[in-house]
Amino acid sequence: MSDEPRTAAGTGDVFDPDLLSRCMSCGFCLPSCPTYRMTGEEASSPRGRITLMRAVQDGRLDVTDPTVLAQSQFCLGCRACEPVCPAGVQYGELLEEWRDTAWQGRNRPVLAKLLMLMMSRLGMVGITLAGLVRRAARTRRGTPAAPNLMLGCVERVLYPKVSRAARRADPSLVAPAVQGCCGALHAHNGESGLGRRMARRLGRQLPGTIVTTSGGCSAHLAAELGADRVQEFSAWLAAGHGPDLADLTPIQVDGRRARLGLQDSCHLRNALGVWREPREVLAHLGDYVEVPDAGSCCGAAGSYSVLRPADSREVLAPKVAAIAELDLDYLVVVNPGCYRQMAAGLRGSGTRVVHLAELVARAL
């Protein structure tokens, strides 16, 4: 038996036992975890966090234990630990279950509450946003069979130009004005049930295929609606929709082909396995240069950059340094959160940040 007393909370029902027992503590995930690389401490590694979850499940630690709570917040939720795990541990699911329980009441970061409220509002009252939406990429009335362009709540506020560019690149996409939030942010901030319901509602508002320029939204939506209905924009293009890639005119800078690098979207890469596709598209748009560690998190991580700005900047710093070495004209992103984060990081440098859709639209 254990050497530690069991707490009253050890009811064994916080986590799905099958998900939790998958981890064999081999540690293969440690080197890929940004927070472990930052601290070198087991508690801030995927394996350590799963050990904490087990302790909560078995009643050796309370879900409100300071380390447990701190680690549930310090984790970026980037899921870089998933594709490298030979045992197939679904860390993202476990993290949602963890935050669902841990972030109740006053344990949820205040800013997270605020952000979620904003997103829900945006989602519910799509109509009142018509003004904003119009300036985005709203279409008149698409035929029901046409693929829907999801506008994304962060994107339509911060980067409406991205959806506009996506529709220029592929005019077959329609963008209905009334569309809610996909709920990814909620799912990652302790409200996974609500997050799922929001995804399903969006699925009803946008029947048929949904194309999105947000890697993060695509993973959450695909998990709820099925990967066959949801297409991230670069995967959509790589699959042969929109312009013929071979016909695009590569972007020029100072009379030469532009040097392009990519920052992967974590959930797009780690949850949906989409990383070849944006590279394939970029190869047609200029001279593609692989950024070292392009697949590791930039620190945006959904709401993370807002909730934990200092940690977020620490994750970002080595990336900015690596990009500075490469002399890129453009750092291309496929997710609005990364857009904001990388733009902040590269401000004042010679490298501009653009969304893949914007470059494609320019190369038509």
Add this chain to the structure above:
Amino acid sequence: MATLVERLTSIVGAAHVRTAAGELEVYARDATPLFHHRPDVVVFPGSTAEVAEVLRLATELRIPVVPRGAGSNLCAATVPLAGGIVLVLTRLDEILEVSGPELLARVQPGVSTQALATAAAAQGLLYVPDPGSKVVSTVGGNVATCAGGLRGLKYGVTRNYVLGLEVVLPTGEVVRTGGRLWKDVAGYDLTRLLTGSEGTLGVITEVTVALLPAPAATRTGVAYFADLAAAGRAVDAVIGAGITPATCEFLDRTCVAAVEDYAHLGLDTEAGALLLFGDDGDPELVDRSLGRIADVCTEHGATGVTLAADVAASEDLLAARRCSLPALSRLGSLTILEDATVPRPRLAEMADRITAIAAKHELTIGTFGHAGDGNLHPTCVLDASDAAAVERSHAAFGEIFGAAIDLGGTITGEHGVGAAKLPYLSRRLGNDQMALLSRIKTAFDPAGILNPGKLGSTGDQTTEAGTA
């Protein structure tokens, strides 16, 4: 306690001492299932001098100290059975030197095996030992466990590549054993003694390893057989034909299915066993060697043989093999693996015995391992909540150890003794050697503070260690 923590803090700084319950919980286990015990404090030293001060303090106060690298060992070697200090060495992670002309590297113990291999490769050199866990394991941990790997037959294991060590003794003295010399017989071979000492004799703070020139080419191939025993007979035939493959690994049907499920390499999941072979050297020689291995396998009952098309395909195959254990763990909520090793010609016989033992105890046991050096990893996958099955698995492993010893083998080939196999150690060593081990332990560690309940202790001390 309070003074201990204060004094530790004054040595390494507050940022490098941890005492919160959750922070202790994550150091209560390693990659071994069923063993769990929290330390009282976790310390991350930043220099040899700090390690020495911590050890002097621990000896003075009689506090147990458990050195820890990446915690990837499979024998509960880093579980602090008696509490005390877990001493994590991953802050010492500098590659101090890679010398092409001298064919050696000098590293701190927290450097990962992969990082050392990469640094060597950057200079056209090869760091040979490549345990399956190399992405995460540390060089210090590799030396302390004398880790093996996928190149054992042709190249040997970690001990064959350790030239010298800097070690802090439990009483605080810093000694340097061996060094940069390939020949050096001045004194007892303490380097060898410390290699595989599992953190019970001293804390390794620097390692000098031998490197080899990187081979010009490496290729691998796969042969399928009706069962492990057939694969084992083919390995005998290959070696009998005068070929020493650099890599010679095998997986049974259960393992192939689990690995394929993760890696999607198009392996034949219908076959009873898979043999992964490889060689390195000059390209023409490698091609010839692989061709001959393929021929011998076909002559000895292989149902199919394929050679990897290119380096990437070879790498994929090896990476998949390295993942066998975690991939197997998909099959059940509890994965217990062992490390029995027999003289290579007895491999087929041992494989048959494992199959019989698994059937007798009604257990799912997948076996993979290093066919070239007779090192098998029978792995039992079961439902953790099925107490009767867990009981039966212990009985089965007892019989597997017995079978290995019967066949002239050992209870552990590379994973080490730790707490998990200490109760079985006397079966392999006998009482006189057990007593000698404990006298050696006392010579290094008079206060008995370093990793108590492991090597150098008697098996009975750990009977109550198997906590969940």
